[in-house]
């Protein structure tokens with residue numbers, strides 16, 4: 001991991017801030033089971049992080065369902081199942097502590113997520129305080145995001161929306177991601193990428209990340225020149 005100092009942080013959301021990838025997996029398994037097919041992590045690795053329609057095209061192509069359903073039809077079926085699940089989304093471990101710490105130390109933070117704006121609202125409704133600390137949110141259906149991850153579009157748009165964003169060098173941005181497409185997008189944008197992958201994702205998909213963590217609870221801000229977590233207060237009784 002390079003010794004560098006970053007000044008701004010961009011968070012991915014699904015699978016990184018919110019424990020939502022399990023919903024996509026479960027629903028996609030259900031849809032494939034109806035056609036006698038199984039969903040596996042090699043397909044998941046190709047879909048996660050992408051814009052919905054781009055992920056749908058991969059799903060239909062890779063599972064051989066092109067004669068049975070269209071990507072658009074798959075999304076309609078998937079969304080009907082996801083709609084009730086999204087509002088139950090929980091934060092991943094370490095998220096609240098890290099976001100509150102960065103916000104308290106005035107580190108500019110934002111979100112760049114492949115999910116569409118409407119789903120963003122459903123997924124975050126239980127966590128309004130935490131998401132209120134974000135300077136801005138860029139969603140996959142934003143007009144500036146012409147191509148989804150691994151294209152750099154969404155991270156470049158997110159960087160530009162900070163105060164003075166357009167003149168900040170990309171290496172001042174630290175991106176947190178869970179998906180191979182997201183890490184590739186961050187690197188394509190010239191930024192640093194900390195990957196927090198699902199343990200079921202093959203390690204071959206970790207390449208390109210500048211740091212790989214098992215959990216955000218293992219992140220040390222000082223490694224990146226960010227304000228360190230306060231030292232644990234040890235109350236040593238006076239002798």
Ligand SMILES: O=P(O)(O)OC[C@@H](O)CO
Pocket residue numbers: 012013014015024047048049050051052112113114115116179182
């Ligand atoms: O970019 P994120 O927030 O991971 O969203 C991706 C989502 O569309 C599901 O994979």
Ligand SMILES: [Mg+2]
Pocket residue numbers: 012013014015016048049177178179182
């Ligand atoms: Mg993600």
